[in-house]
Amino acid sequence: MPIINTSEGVGGILNSFRGLVEGAKRITFVGTPGFCTPFAELLGFVVRDRELAFISSQDFDKARSIFKDYEGMQLGELTDKHADVVVLLGGLSMPKVGINPEKAKEVAKEILEGSENGKIIGVCFQSMFLKQKWDEIINFDYIINSDLAVEVMEV
Known part of the structure; x- marks a missing residue:
């Protein structure tokens, strides 16, 4: 898998994402409730001029809108799950979550139904999609992978 771009920090993730979804009118994020929701909202901020949705792994049949209000990006009402980009x-790929890549691939296919040039983008930390071999099941167009370094300092 060739690396097409490298960057650092949150800005690097956001700028990379914005570049990959250029031209997309509708983007649907799929993730676990709580853990993935804030990442969908964060990524959504840089494309807030698009139609955005979030699907929770607790209910793959329901999509909620993501919208910008005065407190930032928020989940809203139920909306159509179909999109140009999933x-x-x-x-989703963390072993304790219990979602298999075959199910995620099926969900992605449903979301992209009717899209002419639909894309599947994975966004993960510490190579989770590769470690769990999701890239062998799902035909990702792109994977944004980031590593986290954590320092706790006593001052």
Whole structure:
């Protein structure tokens, strides 16, 4: 899998994402509730001029809108799940979540139904999609992978 771009930090993730979804009118994020939701909202901020939706792994049949209000990006009312781009978030691939890649692939296919040039983008940390071999099941167009370094300092 060739690396087409490298960057650092949250800005690097956001700028990379914005570049990959250029031209998309509708983007649907799929992830676990709680853990993935804030990442969908964060990524959604840089494309807030598009129609955005979030699907929770607790109910793949229901999509909720993501919208900007004065407090930032928020989940809203039920909406259509169909999109030009589906973003699978790495929390789905964590072993304790219990979602298999075949199910995620099926969900992505449903979301992209009717899209002429639909894309599947994975966004994960610490190579979760690769470690769990999701890239062998799902035909990702792109994977944004990031590593986290954590320092706790006593001052």
